[in-house]
Amino acid sequence: MAAADKFKQPVITTLAKRAANRCSNPECGAITSGPTDNPDESINIGEAAHIYGANPGSARYDPSMTGVERSAISNAIWLCGNCHKLVDDDPNKYPAGLLFEWQREHERRISEQVEKSGNALRERYEQRHLEEFGRLSYLAERLILEKGDYWEYQLTAEVLRYELAPTVKRWTALKRGLYVKPVIRVENESFIHWLSDRMNEIQGITHAFSELTNSELTRAWGEPGIPGNDINIVTTCRLYAEICNSTLSWEETVRFARTSEEFSSVQNLLIGIAGKIIEECAKIPEFLINMINEKPTTGLFRLSLSLTLPDDWSEKISKAMEQALFATRFS
Known part of the structure; x- marks a missing residue:
């Protein structure tokens, strides 16, 4: 041990x-x-x-x-x-x-x-x-009732882990190709609208994730020296879970779409970019527990989560889209 x-x-x-x-x-x-x-x-x-x-x-x-x-x-x-x-x-x-x-x-x-x-x-x-909380893990219930040292961060880590677990497991299964969903065909004439919808959705997901991380969590924890709010903490953690569920649905929509050969290269560039949000969110519980391990009384702890796109992704998708439109024009 x-x-x-x-x-x-x-x-x-x-x-x-x-x-x-x-x-x-x-x-x-x-x-x-x-x-x-x-x-x-x-x-x-x-x-x-x-x-x-x-x-x-x-x-x-x-x-x-x-x-x-x-x-x-x-x-x-x-x-x-x-x-x-x-x-x-x-x-x-x-x-x-x-x-x-x-x-x-x-x-x-x-x-x-x-x-x-x-x-x-x-x-x-x-x-x-x-x-008031609905279904929680036994450990989360104990943390809420006892509220020991650093309980706000322990509770956040536990509820996040509990709420995210099904989505993280399903995301892992999706990457491994362990399940399928009905295929939706995207015709050439509607592909641009389909792509626009996906890009708008992922921008909304990224914005919500950023707001939860940069604002809502710290608000739920309370100002230094003031106890946090357990209801707000659980609510914020469940909003994270909703964002991750939306991310998984986005990935499924992209992976189980059927496009023509001309647009397949564009579709392939979309696969996997949203799942990064799930993986980054899953890092938060470990960060919080490691922070508590130092038993801090003062100081600043910084968590950096990366939601960046792959290198040259914008250029690649622009080029792939240009080639696809050229091919369909002369097909």
Whole structure:
């Protein structure tokens, strides 16, 4: 296990206290610390268990996570040694979602016993608040409810990864030719209009992507020293996902169009240029987590996303279009 993926002692200590030193498995609940024969010592049989595994091959390992995310308390659950082995030996029976439910329910019960008054109202508020977001990952829900250090950036990284995952996978499949869609024929006389529509669409997509990156994200995070807005963060991340879905649809429209031989070279130059937006958007979560890893208190972190066209692309498409029009004129 890489050092960056291990839980640090402050995380372990806090996790044990939040669980009241009891196993979070609802069918167990064993006390995990107590006295020994030596009045100056105590015994501990509890362990900070990873919900998403710490290294390749371990239970519930998610390769898309960074070491910082794997070692965060948001990825931890307090279990006795027996239950830790139980859930890791059979990850299909004990998936990550179930462990998140265990952790949340266990802390809720402990909180009720510690505070008693006000917990019912708190629980009702949290449930109503989560309902405002619709479907989220378990980790995103935990980040929203707990709001620890740098939660705004952790939440952005998690929601982006969760929302983008289907589009990223489908974009990868499209590049590999793993699916097809009905072909739309573009006749020679309508090709210029078809091309104009595609160019206008990609300009709109690029503009929206730029606005989300340069304005909306920072607005959702809030000014320095002021907490961000979780609803705005999730909304912005979902707008990113919509842009990426539009990008994928654009690529499908280009790839599954059928043009004449004269215009095929123009069509080929369009293929792949929009998918770059999906690939650049997928870089944002890793950038944010790496930024958090430095535990900054002040400073400026710059993310540069490249949406540039291939070298000499404009000249190539102008030349291909000129040749196509010449060929059709004399065909």
